Amino acid sequence: MTDMQIKAWIRANERFEGRSDGNGLYLSYREKAASPTWRFRYKLAGMSRVMQLGSYSELSLAKAREIAKELAARVALGYDVAAEKQDRKAAAVARREEEKNAIKMIDLANMYFERMILGRWKHPDIVRRRIDKDIAPHLGKMKVEDVKPRHIDEMLQAIVKRGAPSIANDTLRWTRRMFDFAIKRHMIEINPASAFDLNDAGGKELARERWLTRDEIRKLFIAMPLAKGFSVENDLSIRLLLLLCCRKMELCAARWEEFDLDNQVWHLPGERSKTGAPIDIPLPALAIEWLKRLKELAGPSKWVLPARKMQHRMIPHIHEGTLGTALGKVKPHMPDVPPFTIHDLRRTARTHLAELGIDPVVAERCLNHKIKGVEGIYNRHDYFNERQEALNRWANLLDQLEKGENYNVTPIKRPRQKIANS
Known part of the structure; x- marks a missing residue:
């Protein structure tokens, strides 16, 4: 058998069941077949076996002879080459099925x-x-x-x-x-x-101590409008976090329905509070001003800080990492200020509340911390009026810092009331 002869059969569309090339190799060109097919015929334990090798379009005559020679050698050693092929095929199918059903x-x-x-x-x-x-x-x-x-x-x-x-x-x-x-x-x-x-991994996590001084807060206010790609929403969000002492996600996931701007109060629901209890947060006039600007930017959204990118719309408000990423754009404009994070703003607020002479219990409630010890068990007063006064003083300081005015605010001095143990 020659390639020239095979090609002549194909051109003439000459169909046949099988024509032998010797050594068990033969060619079949059946009706409706697109191309002649190579097959290998052999006997094992007195039984005739046949296995398909591939089409003539895939295997040349020389390659088919080479494969047939290798198969004949294995048959001579007692191997059932057709059964081996079936086993390999079954194993391949099993592997594909396993890959398909594998849990990644x-x-x-x-x-x-x-x-x-x-x-x-x-x-x-x-x-x-x-x-x-x-x-x-x-x-x-x-x-x-x-x-x-x-x-x-x-x-x-x-x-x-x-x-x-x-x-x-x-x-x-x-x-x-x-x-x-x-x-x-x-x-x-x-x-x-x-x-x-x-x-x-990252090693033992030590409690952070970073907080911003008055001078560093002023530099932050100056740097935010200068940062490229740092939006007005980011600017106002960081200001509100600093002023209201709230946690990042309490603001990021806030809805407008929680805010009563006319009565200057934010009703933070218990399901969104870390303590699990609702709290009314007094809103200084400065916070009202910033919130109204965010209201204009949010448009018809029910979220104070709606998601800004389509790929994040599965979470309707801004992502928890948005403000931290944005803060990175500000830091180059504050080269002489040590690094700080969004969470450090709460520590900053608490430190300055103490500096302003705010009662420690009131300051802790401004951060929505539970009152510790016996006092926390028996004292159910929420200090709304005291927190309102404290946040107003803190807002006044922040306003002075931004305007560059003399910000040596005189602290409040008042005696600490004792709570009975029973």
């Missing part, structure tokens, strides 16, 4: 988020961010059972190298919980993150 790390993370976080956590977007920014990029495409401790270590070290040790610690905590979740549901038997502790 991103599937586990999403399952954990939907079943254990949504509806249980006040701020599920915090966990969502760790999944989207850290876990998914490093482990997301891997099958759950393929994740090894070295992969966990590589993920944690990548986070530490970008200068985010506390995020590395959080990512380790959530990753470990996800694998525990998988063990309970018989997806895996061993947690690859179980041997890691904080020393393998």
